Amino acid sequence: MAQNKVNYQRELEKLLDQYSREGRVPTLFLHSCCAPCSSYVLEYLAQYFAITVFYYNPNIYPEEEYRKRVQEQQQLIGELNLQTGYNRILFVEGTYDPAEYFEAVRGLEQIPEGGERCFACFRLRLGSVAREAAVRGFDYVTTTLTISPLKDAQKLNEIGREAAEAYGVQWLPSDFKKKNGYQRSIELSRQYGLYRQDYCGCVFSRKEREQMKV
Secondary structure, three states: OOOOOOOHHHHHHHHHHHHHHHOOOOEEEEEOOOHHHHHHHHHHHOOOOEEEEEEOOOOOOOHHHHHHHHHHHHHHHHHHHHHOOOOOOEEEEOOOOHHHHHHHOOOOOOOOOOOHHHHHHHHHHHHHHHHHHHHHOOOEEEEHHHHOOOOOHHHHHHHHHHHHHHHOOEEOOOOOOOOOHHHHHHHHHHHHOOOOOOOOOOHHHHHHHHHHHO
16 A cells, blocks of 8 residues: 655644744755755745755765865855844855765666665665754754655655754755745846756766766
8 A cells, every 4th residue: 555645744734833823943954065055945945944054965976076165055044144144044064975875876777867876865864964964953953855846755754854853953844846846946047147957967867868868
């Protein structure tokens, strides 16, 4: 029997409503995959949380692409901090070690995009994010990845929640593509002049995209 899908957006809204009524501002350690995806998420959540963006993406290839995405992320955060009246957003860059990624997906190299290779990548990144959030004493941890129409929000939340529980922090449920979140990220990318890449980030997704262009 198929398992019923969880409405993670509804779960998130319940929490946001609770904190609004209580007047609390919890801390959130937010894993970001890139500036465009984080744009809507930061706009949406900065009014409820004290956010620190954690940029940990050893899957990105090549290094030049990684550096470009880091720079875009920092630029966006700087502009948001200048233009909004919400809590100041902080930034932390994780270690960029592609060897960690290749070890995590060893044996899964031929799996198409969106399958078990991606899930192994999610486990690597969200596990590291949860561990770092626990060390730093954050209330919640989550990821911007659920904003993508190409990412399985159900799987991301399952993996994220498991990682958070393993390190004793709370997972913030999300499906950021809901409520036109993805469309809003496109609008914000135009507004801030953000670089929008045409592949997920890893060498395998880049190869698949190049093959599609042929």
